[in-house]
Amino acid sequence: MTMGFTGITGSVPGLDRNDQVDRGEVADLDLVRDVANRLVASMTQVIEGKADIVRTTVTVLFAGGHLLIEDVPGVGKTMLAKALARSIDASVRRIQFTPDLLPSDVTGVSIFNQDARRFEFRPGAIFANVVVGDEINRASPKTQSALLESMEERQVTVDGTTYELQAPFIVMATQNPIEMEGTYPLPEAQRDRFMARISMGYPSPAAELELLEVHGSRSPLDSLRPVTDAATINSVVQAVMRVHASPAIRQYIVDLVNRSRSTSALRLGASPRAGLHLLRSARAHASLEGRDHVIPDDVQLLAPAVLAHRLMPSSETQLARRTTTEVVGDLLRQVPVPPQAR
């Protein structure tokens, strides 16, 4: 089964080769926990009563993935993205996606410099460590794909010249539920690029009350100071890669992904990339817990966030008004946790 993964690694473009470097090395867990604690503490100042959301956000950041935040307007999607961005001492760009936004606005454009008499590349909004894409499904598919390509490749090609993006590079995109008006839903191929999708959900009454008190006067974002920097995040991501994932865990992930492809509740199962994302996020989560090895609980905890947005429900599931998140829950109940005795 290990072979399955190495095979896939080669075939999927843009994957981090560091996925394979965990043998024999011990992750620097103290650094990971330290950074995680500081980030969580910082973000919690702004996002109240959503500890698990904050934690998942940090997990995705440490796993080197991108995050899709989906919910109705006004529940703090952008606030979450901004809080993370402000907490890291790194370049932050924010793109407000609108129907008339052009691909070159995202990637950058070559402009003819009269003085130097040559074309100069002016980087777009994507050239930053943290990119906050607001209301990504309001942009036209063409613009969406410009962003999503660079997300996956971690590079931008304009006029035949390829420009590398800096690490760390995390895109946090927010989107309204796809049923809402004036939206261009992301195709499944593009949704697949996001490591995880989370929903904010409405705050609890207590949190909402406090929100009215505190936020009424000034924006809490103003008081946020960076608690870490880009270089540290880079080394944290490297450390997470070294978290041990035993054969049993990898088998478990393969079983889960395979089951999602064979179940009748789904029209489209999880991609090989989904399995990779699941493993990486599980590693990050294990290291957040102070463990240098992944356990099935990590996988189970992250599977709904990592898998649900990539799956397409079958018509029966839709008729039954069941979400793919619920289907993932079923999968987790059905698939035995290896090693299972024969």
Add this chain to the structure above:
Amino acid sequence: MSRRRWRITLLGALATLAAVYPVTSLFQSSAWLLPAIVMVAVSAGIGLLMRGLTRSRVLVVAVQLVVTAYVILAQFAGDTFFLLLPTVSTLQAANSYGLEALDTLGRYSAPAPLGDGVTFYLVIIVTLVAICVDAMAATWRSPAAAGLPLLTAYLVTAANGDSALAVRFFVVPAALWLVMLHTTARAQFGRWSTTSTTDDGGRAVPAHDGAAMRSFSAGAAKLGLAGLVLALVVPVFVPHFPPRYLTDGLGRASGQGGTDGSVGFNNTVDLTRSLNNDDDSPVLQYTTTGFSRSPLRVLATGYYSRGEWLAVKDSGDGAGQPQPLPPPSDRNDYEITVTDNTLAAPNIAAPYPVVAVAMNGTPWTIDPVTRDVRVSRPVSSYRVTYADIAPLPSLLRESGEPDSPDIVDDDLAIPDTVRVLLDSWSKKITAGKNNPLDRAIAIQESLRSPEYSYNLDLGAPLRGEDGQILDPITTFYKTKRGYCVQFATAMIMLARAQGIPARMAIGFLPGTSVDGKYVVRASDAHAWPELYFQGYGWLRFEPTPGARSGNPPPYAVEGAGDGARGAGRAPSESASGTARSQAARPSATPTAAPVVAAPSFTDRISSVFSLRNVVTALTLVVLLLALFVMPITAALDRARRRRQAVTRQDLVEVDWNDLTSHLRDLGLPAPPGDTLRQARDRYIQSGHLGVDNAEAVRRVTMTLEKARYDRPERTSVEEAETLHRDIRQIRREVGRTRAGSTRLRSFFWPEAGVSIWRDLPARLSHLVDRRSR
């Protein structure tokens, strides 16, 4: 209720046994009961086992049939097996059993003797009933239908018994059947969904399943109770009809006129005919101090004339006193107390020979020759002391020429018409016998042989060459069938032809035991011959084949008198400490004992290891193994996986697997999707584990998690050891908190063992597929 339905299975088995139990009254011996119980248990057990293993109902019944058939064949015809498998000769054996059973059923009426053949088929029938009941009640879940085989089994007895069956014989199976109905109904209600669709609220759909169940089972119970009461009460008010036998009883044998080529008995008409209308009414009741029950004689006569036996009013010269009996040292005296006597005067019934009579003031006389006791008016109760004279055959053989006042001329008279026939007939039978006893026994055995058949229907009267109806003796010689009167007459005439004085005795069979008393009914009327032996008087013989007429007296058994039998009899009789049995011992034991002792020991050993015993023992072993097959399978499988374990982690996994499967058996399931931590929380929470055990579970799961998911080199030997110890502790402690029945089931029906058997067909077919590819 689980798929195995052990409760309903148990009820079904019990109901089957209760329904067939009355069959014991149809046979003399209850030896069939034990194998029948074993077979009912086997079929129920296999039903349980198979229902646990497969969903195919037909397969369940098929396996039940095959296995029970095998066990029965092994039990009864195991010596014909080759390599533990039935052979053609097994079928032949079964066939001969069948012939034997048919013969018994055709010849005897209840209670019939219990031969191997009858036992064989009785056990088969009981097993079939058991399988039917089990299939209907448990496999198909319709115990209502199971009432049919139960009723059939019950009716077999009710229709063939010689008396009305006791009420409990009906009440017990009926009650068990009702409980089965109730149990299944409750289980089915339990399965009903609470979200059943209701089209409108006005319909009588019960609001709550519990209420519905209660009302249903209450209704069913009322119905059942009403049915039961009806079944018991109605017969009280409905006129009774005498029971009809599959094979007619002995009771209607006597009392027919001497026409149509049959033997009649004229003077007893008042005795039998007056009672003939209601065959089953009791004639008298009695208790006796004797061990063996003798027939009760009413009268005896030696006068036979033109096909009829006629009682002589006052035989002899009427001088009054009978000849003295043998001295008390040569006989055992017993006392019989008769109550509720309805026999018409002047006769009373008492075992022969009468020693003393206590009549409560009613005058009585005793016939000096026949010793018939006569009374001047009917007596309802009386006491009679009678002697049991059972002389040793060896002494009988040496008895001298008959010469006694007890013998009258009639006792040796032979009708002229049949003298020639009787001479040749008796010579043929008694060829080679050189003393009166052996000749008498030969005659008796000849008449009891299968050549002659007991039949109330004598058939159309035979006519001779001249067109005249033949005399009864010639007719019997040719047709070889009849009832007690014909058999007795034939024996008397044959004995007379051999020079042995013989006469006819009329009376009753010993009757049936009811509540410690013996009840003699009109249907017990019987006729038998008495033969005279010098020095011992008139001795009873029993030429009539049939269970109710009983075995011949000990002295009249073929081969009687060889040392072993004499010695064998002595201990059984010695309880009364009579002089006769003491006298018998020296004659039998001194020479025989030393010689016989040694081989008898080896004989006993070899008889213990006879094939049938070995087969029985093997069957028992197989049954025991079957009982323990699941735990044994689980243990073997665990040992196998332990052997196959290569690394320390494999071993730990085997232990953990063992624990989870044991906890599942104890009612603590962990879904396959559970991670170790989820399983841990589940066990601690729903297992109600104490602090120590919860800690042990935490240690186990943490160690196991590390072994499974951390780098392999990090799990130490000590941790693996602790894990093993903890797992054992958890196993023990969790078991203690569970109910005894749960623990019992987890022992006898462990999922680890059951799943192996359940998956066996799939694995086998997989194996075959791989081979054939």
